[in-house]
Structure formats: structure tokens, C-alpha cells
Amino acid sequence: MKRTTIIDIARSLGITPSTVSRALAGNLRVSESTRKRVQEKALEMGYQPNIVASSLRRGKSDTIGMLVPRINRHFFSHVISAVEEILNPAGYNLLICQSHEKSELENQALQVLLKNRVAGIIMSHAMETVDFEMARKATEERVPVVQFDRVNKEVPGPRIVNDNFSGAYMAVKHLIRGGYSRIAHLTGSLGVNVYSERHRGYRYAMEEASLDFDELVFEGAITRETGYEKALQLVKQHRVDAFFCAGDFASVGTIQAIHDCGLRVPEDMGVVGFANEPFAGFITPQLTTVEQNAYDMGHRAANALIRVIGGQIMTGMDQEEVVPVRLLVRESSMRATVNNK
Amino acid sequence: MKRTTIIDIARSLGITPSTVSRALAGNLRVSESTRKRVQEKALEMGYQPNIVASSLRRGKSDTIGMLVPRINRHFFSHVISAVEEILNPAGYNLLICQSHEKSELENQALQVLLKNRVAGIIMSHAMETVDFEMARKATEERVPVVQFDRVNKEVPGPRIVNDNFSGAYMAVKHLIRGGYSRIAHLTGSLGVNVYSERHRGYRYAMEEASLDFDELVFEGAITRETGYEKALQLVKQHRVDAFFCAGDFASVGTIQAIHDCGLRVPEDMGVVGFANEPFAGFITPQLTTVEQNAYDMGHRAANALIRVIGGQIMTGMDQEEVVPVRLLVRESSMRATVNNK
DNA sequence: GTTTTTTGTGCAATCGTTTGTATTTTTGTA
DNA sequence: TACAAAAATACAAACGATTGCACAAAAAAC
Numbered sequence: 001m002k003r004t005t006i007i008d009i010a011r012s013l014g015i016t017p018s019t020v021s022r023a024l025a026g027n028l029r030v031s032e033s034t035r036k037r038v039q040e041k042a043l044e045m046g047y048q049p050n051i052v053a054s055s056l057r058r059g060k061s062d063t064i065g066m067l068v069p070r071i072n073r074h075f076f077s078h079v080i081s082a083v084e085e086i087l088n089p090a091g092y093n094l095l096i097c098q099s100h101e102k103s104e105l106e107n108q109a110l111q112v113l114l115k116n117r118v119a120g121i122i123m124s125h126a127m128e129t130v131d132f133e134m135a136r137k138a139t140e141e142r143v144p145v146v147q148f149d150r151v152n153k154e155v156p157g158p159r160i161v162n163d164n165f166s167g168a169y170m171a172v173k174h175l176i177r178g179g180y181s182r183i184a185h186l187t188g189s190l191g192v193n194v195y196s197e198r199h200r201g202y203r204y205a206m207e208e209a210s211l212d213f214d215e216l217v218f219e220g221a222i223t224r225e226t227g228y229e230k231a232l233q234l235v236k237q238h239r240v241d242a243f244f245c246a247g248d249f250a251s252v253g254t255i256q257a258i259h260d261c262g263l264r265v266p267e268d269m270g271v272v273g274f275a276n277e278p279f280a281g282f283i284t285p286q287l288t289t290v291e292q293n294a295y296d297m298g299h300r301a302a303n304a305l306i307r308v309i310g311g312q313i314m315t316g317m318d319q320e321e322v323v324p325v326r327l328l329v330r331e332s333s334m335r336a337t338v339n340n341k
Numbered sequence: 342m343k344r345t346t347i348i349d350i351a352r353s354l355g356i357t358p359s360t361v362s363r364a365l366a367g368n369l370r371v372s373e374s375t376r377k378r379v380q381e382k383a384l385e386m387g388y389q390p391n392i393v394a395s396s397l398r399r400g401k402s403d404t405i406g407m408l409v410p411r412i413n414r415h416f417f418s419h420v421i422s423a424v425e426e427i428l429n430p431a432g433y434n435l436l437i438c439q440s441h442e443k444s445e446l447e448n449q450a451l452q453v454l455l456k457n458r459v460a461g462i463i464m465s466h467a468m469e470t471v472d473f474e475m476a477r478k479a480t481e482e483r484v485p486v487v488q489f490d491r492v493n494k495e496v497p498g499p500r501i502v503n504d505n506f507s508g509a510y511m512a513v514k515h516l517i518r519g520g521y522s523r524i525a526h527l528t529g530s531l532g533v534n535v536y537s538e539r540h541r542g543y544r545y546a547m548e549e550a551s552l553d554f555d556e557l558v559f560e561g562a563i564t565r566e567t568g569y570e571k572a573l574q575l576v577k578q579h580r581v582d583a584f585f586c587a588g589d590f591a592s593v594g595t596i597q598a599i600h601d602c603g604l605r606v607p608e609d610m611g612v613v614g615f616a617n618e619p620f621a622g623f624i625t626p627q628l629t630t631v632e633q634n635a636y637d638m639g640h641r642a643a644n645a646l647i648r649v650i651g652g653q654i655m656t657g658m659d660q661e662e663v664v665p666v667r668l669l670v671r672e673s674s675m676r677a678t679v680n681n682k
Numbered sequence: 683g684t685t686t687t688t689t690g691t692g693c694a695a696t697c698g699t700t701t702g703t704a705t706t707t708t709t710g711t712a
Numbered sequence: 713t714a715c716a717a718a719a720a721t722a723c724a725a726a727c728g729a730t731t732g733c734a735c736a737a738a739a740a741a742c
Binding site for chain 1: 689690691692693694696697698699
């Protein structure tokens with residue numbers, strides 16, 4: 001059986017669809033009595049408005065596109081959740097796509113979102129992405145784009161980023177205070193803003209303390225496995241006494257490597273991670289890391305998008321919002337009686 | 342500037358929109374030459390088909406609704422990811438909603454999905470939900486529903502569930518083999534299929550070994566906090582020597598409680614969890630737990646939905662698919678030299 | 683009691699595609 | 713050259729809601 005439409009309701013009440021439409025929309029130009037009748041009838045017939053038709057006619061949809069590298073990453077899934085928390089009450093729904101860290105899939109996903117005529121896009125780029133043309137095109141087609149975490153300035157619109165610089169700076173400074181000095185930095189591609197900023201923070205802290213860091217920075221060591229390998233190599237060479245990893249997974253691999261070399265954390269070597277993955281507080285030793293507030297970020301991104309859609313921010317004027325981070329000092333870096341700040 | 346439509350393309354080529362539509366759809370009734378011309382023009386004008394209009398006309402959308410209690414749960418986010426892996430290549434997109442474990446929000450979300458005329462729904466119920474009317478209504482409105490993990494037989498259509506019974510049975514049997522006998526079971530609401538099945542497995546194993554379990558089953562102890570409290574109480578009363586928790590979070594709380602009482606895991610008390618949360622292999626002691634394959638489940642759910650949409654499964658005929666689970670034996674339960682099976 | 687204003691509805695076009703049917707053009711054949 | 717068959721394209725009506733405008737009825741003003 002067909003779904004009931006406003007036409008069905010109209011017919012069964014002997015009025016026109018336009019009146020039904022207005023009645024359901026709560027338009028004041030329709031009398032109280034018919035509004036009641038329409039609402040009752042709609043309920044009785046189990047009417048569900050057809051958003052598709054409505055969107056087409058209104059020329060705008062209530063769907064927001066969300067594009068992330070991977071839904072199943074702790075950080076991203078929490079951002080999504082936070083975005084939804086803001087956008088749902090505001091009457092929007094989320095069409096979610098993953099890029100799987102591939103530029104090609106990212107572009108495809110953007111196309112899909114545009115084809116679906118989303119009212120706006122909240123996205124974080126794939127690591128691989130260097131060409132941001134597609135995202136720019138979206139804004140040119142009047143679809144506002146809000147970037148978060150992995151952002152690029154070539155794309156107009158608000159950007160919400162973590163305070164990666166300060167987080168890294170605090171982390172490294174904390175290690176230095178703890179008496180570590182040959183601090184290696186394992187990180188991802190420095191072409192990605194997230195990692196370049198953390199790298200900047202690392203350098204700043206090292207330079208400030210007049211410590212040498214040439215040949216102590218290693219790109220492409222961000223997973224547990226690659227972290228393990230690089231750390232194993234460095235520890236064996238006796239070149240370092242601490243690690244600042246740009247991610248917690250690499251930190252886990254690093255700790256493993258240190259243990260496998262018969263050394264202790266933090267007594268022999270300190271380790272600090274980044275992200276505060278859920279396991280960071282559980283592992284042995286508990287991992288000192290930089291906490292990034294995914295909820296805060298999601299809320300900000302959603303609110304920024306709402307402002308852009310509402311015309312409160314001009315498309316041209318792009319702005320960056322920085323979400324504060326926190327250094328969580330735990331066992332993996334507490335060699336001595338160290339001051340937490 | 343307005344987005345280009347097939348009408349624009351038609352005009353600029355001196356043909357009709359219908360021909361353009363057919364050309365882009367690859368319809369064989371349009372000549373090779375015009376098809377080429379249309380495709381080129383479309384590319385040149387940056388044409389993006391309007392899926393909204395298309396959906397309206399075709400009476401069906403390419404969007405699948407996905408409804409989960411919480412996106413940011415490890416298990417659910419992985420299922421989502423797996424579903425997307427299957428559905429994306431098949432030309433579908435995912436509209437994702439969360440119920441936040443609330444029946445009311447679950448129903449609202451279902452309404453939203455129906456209003457958006459999704460082609461199908463893949464869902465897992467909120468713990469709270471006891472009234473499944475809304476999900477039934479969806480199938481009555483010809484929107485196929487596939488349930489996974491938290492399912493209910495009142496709702497027609499495929500159900501994909503973990504082998505909770507066997508998982509629990511294996512877990513408890515493993516504890517018994519290890520020499521534990523006063524095994525408590527901390528779990529969630531037994532009104533939820535997931536927990537009732539695990540409970541059944543627990544009972545079966547206990548009965549099989551002629552062990553007493555009256556007053557050893559506790560509902561409402563599923564979080565880290567509630568798990569901690571209940572465990573603390575039981576340990577202090579010297580009533581138990583092992584715990585089978587229906588979730589890993591409760592297991593973490595339990596281990597904490599045992600430690601806080603000055604006892605050791607697994608020497609004094611054994612602990613087995615359920616889910617294999619990402620931290621399970623990292624914590625100390627490493628947690629023995631039942632691994633549920635979220636990817637497998639997602640793939641099956643997506644494929645089931647595709648089959649229903651394709652008419653390969655009658656709506657009436659409901660079927661349950663059981664995803665196998667695996668017991669991962671780790672430190673938290675290995676008191677003696679135990680056989681892993 | 684007439685005119686003006688207000689209020690409530692109806693009419694009809696529109697959003698951008700799709701698709702059944704009609705029409706034109708092309709091709710093949712006698 | 714004519715004519716049927718086949719191929720390519722055009723026409724027009726949907727899909728279901730929204731909305732500017734017209735219009736009737738009721739209320740208010742004179």
C-alpha cells in the first residue's frame with residue numbers, strides 16, 4: 001500500500017493539498033479548526049512527510065554531510081557524536097562518509113554529498129590529500145564547508161583545530177624537566193597540519209632548552225608496528241633516552257620496544273604520546289599523553305556550520321578556532337619527583 | 342549562481358532534457374554521438390545530478406538508515422564501518438542516527454529515517470527499548486529493517502546476532518577448568534537479548550559442572566563504575582573466586598576492585614570479560630575475553646539488507662544469522678597450566 | 683447598507699528527474 | 713522511389729510538497 005501524502009489527507013477532508021501543507025506547517029493563515037482536523041487526520045492516517053519532495057521544492061535539505069578518514073577511530077567517532085548532539089536538535093541529520101585515508105575516496109565522497117544536496121559539510125581530510133580542489137568547489141557551489149582537525153587553508157570557511165603546537169610543547173617540556181634530553185620524535189607525515197604543528201611544538205621546546213634534535217625526528221612512525229620498529233632501532237643504537245610520539249599507538253609500540261631491549265619505562269626511558277586513546281590510562285606503564293577534546297571539537301564544528309548556514313559568517317572570511325588540549329601526566333614519563341606543569 | 346541541471350545541458354545542446362537524462366543514464370536508445378556530447382557538456386558545466394529530484398521521481402532513495410545506540414562505541418563504530426564497506430560500492434549512502442540508549446530517541450530517529458525515505462534500515466536497539474512498534478511499522482511501510490546485535494523477534498526481517506550463548510559458555514567453562522568454582526556473573530539488563538543469551542551460556546556451563554550460581558548473578562553491573570562497586574562488595578564478602586562479566590568495562594572495574602582488596606588476578610581471582618574492547622590486550626593483567634567480530638557482523642547485516650531490498654528474501658520470512666565468537670585466553674584467567682580450549 | 687479590511691482557501695506553477703508514449707529521423711529492403 | 717522497420721529524439725506527465733497570487737467569505741468600518 002502506498003504511503004499517505006498530503007493529497008490523501010486533503011481528499012479525505014475535502015480540502016486542498018495547499019491548505020493541508022500550511023496546516024501542518026503551522027501557518028497562521030489557516031483557521032484553528034481546520035488545522036486541528038488536518039493534524040488529527042494526519043495522525044490517523046499515519047502520515048509521514050516526504051522530506052525528499054520537501055527538500056526538492058524548498059531547494060534546501062536538512063542533511064549535513066560528514067566526511068572523516070575513518071568512522072571507527074576513537075577520536076573521529078567522538079567528534080561525530082558531538083556534532084550529532086548539536087545538529088540533531090537543530091533539525092539536521094548526518095550523512096556520513098569515510099575516506100579511508102584515500103584522496104580518491106575523499107573526492108568521491110564529496111561528490112556524493114554534493115549530489116545529495118547537503119546543506120553543509122563537516123570534514124577532516126585524509127592524510128594523503130594534497131589537492132583540496134574538490135572541497136573548494138563545494139564552497140563555490142554554496143555548500144558551506146567546516147574543516148576540523150586535519151585542515152587546509154586553501155579551503156575557505158571555518159577551521160577547528162586542536163592546539164597541537166602547545167600540546168607538543170608541553171609534552172616535550174615535561175620530558176625535559178624530567179631530566180630526559182635526547183628526545184626522539186616519532187610522527188606522521190609532516191605535510192599534514194596536525195603533525196607539522198606537533199613537530200613545531202617539539203622543536204620549539206627543544207630549541208628553548210638548547211637541545212639537539214637533528215636526526216631525532218622520524219616521519220612515518222605513527223602506528224603501533226612502525227613505532228615499535230623505529231623505537232627498537234633507536235634504543236639499540238643508544239641514541240635516545242626518551243620519545244615523544246605524535247600518537248598513542250606509536251607510543252605503545254615504543255614502550256614495547258623499550259621493554260624488549262630490557263629497559264624500563266620511565267626509569268630508563270620516558271615516553272609521551274598524543275591523543276589520549278581510551279587505553280592510555282589502562283596500559284602498563286600508564287601513558288603520559290596529550291588529551292584532545294573530541295567533544296569540544298565536534299560541538300565547535302557543528303556550531304560553526306550552523307553560523308555559516310545562518311549567514312552569520314561570510315563565506316569569504318575564514319577563521320580558525322583552536323581547541324585547547326591538556327597534558328595528562330602519567331607513569332610513562334614520571335622518572336623523578338616532577339612538577340606537573 | 343544556480344547549479345546546472347539537465348535542462349541547462351539540454352538547452353545548450355539544443356536537445357531535450359529527457360534525452361540528456363537517458364544519455365547520462367547510459368540508456369541504449371540514445372545514439373553514441375549525442376551521448377558523448379552530453380557527457381562532455383555535463384563535465385564542462387560541472388553538472389552534479391540532483392539525487393533529491395531523482396529519488397522523488399524514482400520513488401526510491403539510495404540512502405540507507407543506520408541507527409545505533411552510540412556511534413562512538415568501539416563495537417558499533419566498527420559495525421558501521423563494515424556496513425559502509427559493503428553498501429558504498431553498491432551505490433548506497435549511510436544516514437546515521439544515535440538513540441543514546443533511549444527508546445524515545447530511537448523512535449524519533451526511526452521517524453526521521455522514514456521521513457527521509459531511506460531504502461532500508463540497519464539498526465541495533467537501545468537497551469531501554471521494550472516497545473518495538475515503530476520498527477515494525479517501518480517494515481509495514483515497505484522499508485526493510487535488518488537488526489543486529491540487540492535484536493527482537495517482534496520485528497520482521499533478518500537478525501544478525503553474536504553467538505553470545507557459546508561465547509559465555511566457553512568463557513565460564515574456561516574458568517571452571519582453571520579451577521574456579523564460585524563464579525559470579527555481572528551483567529546488564531536480562532531483558533536485552535545480548536545479556537540474556539550470555540546469562541544462558543553462563544548458566545549452562547555452571548549447571549553442567551554442577552556448580553551453584555544462585556545469588557551470583559547481578560544485573561545492572563555493566564560499566565566500569567558499577568562493575569567496581571559490585572565486585573568490591575562480593576570480594577569483601579568472600580563469596581566468589583571468579584567473575585564472568587558481560588562486558589570488558591565491568592571487567593576493568595572488577596580487576597580494580599580485586600586489587601583494591603589486596604588480592605591478585607588471576608592467582609586469587611579469575612576474571613573474564615566480553616567484547617574484546619581495544620584495551621583488553623593492553624591492560625594489566627591482560628584481559629581474557631570473548632571477541633566479537635564487528636566487521637563480520639556489519640558485512641552480514643549489509644548483505645542481508647541488500648538481499649531484502651533485492652527481493653531475495655520475503656519480508657515475512659525472518660531469519661537469524663549467528664556470528665561466531667572466539668574466546669581469547671589471556672592473563673586474567675590463567676591461574677594454572679590451563680589448556681586453551 | 684455599502685465599502686473596506688481581514689481571514690481562510692483554492693489554484694496553479696514549481697523544484698529536477700524519470701519514463702511511457704508519440705513523433706521524427708534514419709536505415710534497410712523490395 | 714517507396715515503404716516498412718528500426719533507431720533516435722521529443723513531448724508531457726508524473727513524484728509530493730511548497731508558495732505567490734487570486735478569490736471568496738466573513739468581519740469590521742463607515
